[in-house]
Amino acid sequence: MLPICLVNNFGQFNHLIKRMLRDIEIDAVMIKNDVPPEEVEGSYRGIILGGGPSLERANHAPDYLDLGVPVLGICLGLHIIATRYGGTVNPGKMGGFGGVEVEIVDHTGILEGYPDRISVWASHADEVKVMPEGFTLLARSNICGNEAIGNFEKNIYGVQWHPEVSHTTEGYRVFENFDRITQDNL
Amino acid sequence: MVNTEKFIEQAIAEIREKSHGKKVVMALSGGVDSSVCAELARRAIGENLISIYVDTGLMRKGETERIRELFSDLNLQVVEAGEEFFEALKGVIDPEEKRKVIGEKFIRIFEREAKKTKAAYLLQGTIYPDIIESEGGIKSHHNVGGLPYDIDFEGLIEPLIDLYKDEVRDVAGALGLPAEIQHRMPFPGPGLAVRCLGEVTPEKVEIAREANAIAEEELVEQFRPWQCFAAVIGLGTGVKGDVRLHGWIVAVRAVHSRDAMTADAIELPWPVMHKISSRITAEIHGVSRVVYDITPKPPATIEYE
Known part of the structure; x- marks a missing residue:
């Protein structure tokens, strides 16, 4: 089985995603976002876009969305997905830093198995203001209206919080769910 | 693992x-x-x-x-x-x-x-x-x-x-x-220098050293923090023995973390904070005030500088 591709968008927590995947025994390879999409195509069963400082440093990351495999975007990864499909990303009225209470409104896909309210950790000033077309709202919070979104047809998902950090409750579930989605897609 | x-x-x-x-x-x-x-x-x-x-x-x-x-x-x-x-x-x-x-x-x-x-x-x-x-x-x-x-x-x-x-x-x-x-707590490479905001002087380092020793004595064994320390963060007015003291402000920080990538402040019981504050002000000449830092990482980092 092909591994999952983890795209390093230069965020502080990108390597923690790798560690999380290693801990739950999901085979993954980490690449920087400057690898041409041709080299990524066909080598992975799914793509995880990690967080990072700004969309300007996203390089080829948006192009990886066209490779026909399931994608999970985290923080900046979510912003990459939203802007690529016509949504908008702007600074929130307040940033989400540290603990955030998230309400899950749709458990389909990556949020399967979670209770309706979970405590997560976030670190972001920007947020998705307008959801892209074809996407469904999966979770929201007092701080940010679009905490998680998904396009079930394309198998593309994004979360604003960081499931990979130890302070997020049961963050591993997002990755286990994504892993299952990539295997169902084979 | x-x-x-x-x-x-x-x-x-x-x-x-x-x-x-x-x-x-x-x-x-x-x-x-x-x-x-x-x-x-x-x-x-x-x-x-x-x-x-x-x-x-x-x-x-x-x-x-x-x-x-x-x-x-x-x-x-x-x-x-x-x-x-x-x-x-x-x-x-x-x-x-x-x-x-x-x-x-x-x-x-x-x-x-x-x-x-x-x-x-x-x-x-x-x-x-x-x-x-x-x-x-x-x-x-x-x-x-x-x-x-x-x-x-x-x-x-x-x-x-x-x-x-x-x-x-x-x-x-x-x-x-x-x-x-x-189980040694992480101690930054630049040492007490990053726990003295502003210019590093022997006086400030000595205060930081004593304050760190007190913070560790009171917190390490009982709370098993990922990291705990004291930093000299500035000057403020105090009064010690009826005499005005333009003295140092010491911030105490104690956090739990798994990997230093995220951290949250430990919810210390009031008597513990009280004891730390009294000890630091009583035992270290020149300190007029003690504060406890409750900010998580992010948005703060664990150390001050």
Whole structure:
């Protein structure tokens, strides 16, 4: 089985995603976002876009969305997905830093198995203001209206919080769910 | 979690292979990372390892003496360099500049001493978070990239590069290092200098040193924090014995964390905070005020500078 591709968008927590995947025994390879999409195509069963400082440093990351495999975007990864499909990303009225209470409104896909309210950790000033077309709202919070979104047809998902950090409750579930989605897609 | 047995075996093989039977020098701080490195290297190459401990004058209370004791069976050279560091830090206020000055000084002193050993390789206890913070421009770490070595080492050996701190601790346990080292709290490379906001002076460092000792005494055993410390953050007006004191403000910080990537302040009981505040103001002349920092990481970092 092909591994999952983890795209390093230069965020502080990108390597923690790798560690999380290693801990739950999901085979993954980490690449920087400057690898041409041709080299990524066909080598992975799914793509995880990690967080990072700004969309300007996203390089080829948006192009990886066209490779026909399931994608999970985290923080900046979510912003990459939203802007690529016509949504908008702007600074929130307040940033989400540290603990955030998230309400899950749709458990389909990556949020399967979670209770309706979970405590997560976030670190972001920007947020998705307008959801892209074809996407469904999966979770929201007092701080940010679009905490998680998904396009079930394309198998593309994004979360604003960081499931990979130890302070997020049961963050591993997002990755286990994504892993299952990539295997169902084979 | 890292498989410690397999890791130790591989690390020993790596050090042996990469050092090509020549002498290897390392900077030992006594923290868990460099201690694990030293023990791995001792097992891999024995007498070919030379460890240098630089006393920057910015160490905690009793630290240098304790490290001498703990590593007495290692080929350890202690360099007293406090005065040199204070001289270099005169007038330096910007935190990044401070880190650079200390990093540069550290490297020069280490180079000077390392040259004498005629070692061919440099061993470093760099772990993954050091690289992430340096790459992301959050904080520069004195042992990561960018610093020019004027010494021609044939190569660099960094056996812990893929590990996180909690994993290094597991390896320390598996190596049979004393619990004191295995559970040693992280202490930043620039030492107490980053716990004295603004210019680093011997007076401020002495206050930070005493305050850190009190914070550790009151918190380490009872709360098992990932990290706890005290920082001298500025001046404020107080009154001690009916006399106005324009004294130092000391901030106490204690956090829980798994890997230093995220952290939250420990919810200390009021009597504990009260005791720390009374002890610091009573035992340290010149301190007028104590505050407890409740900010998580993010948005704060664990240390102040």
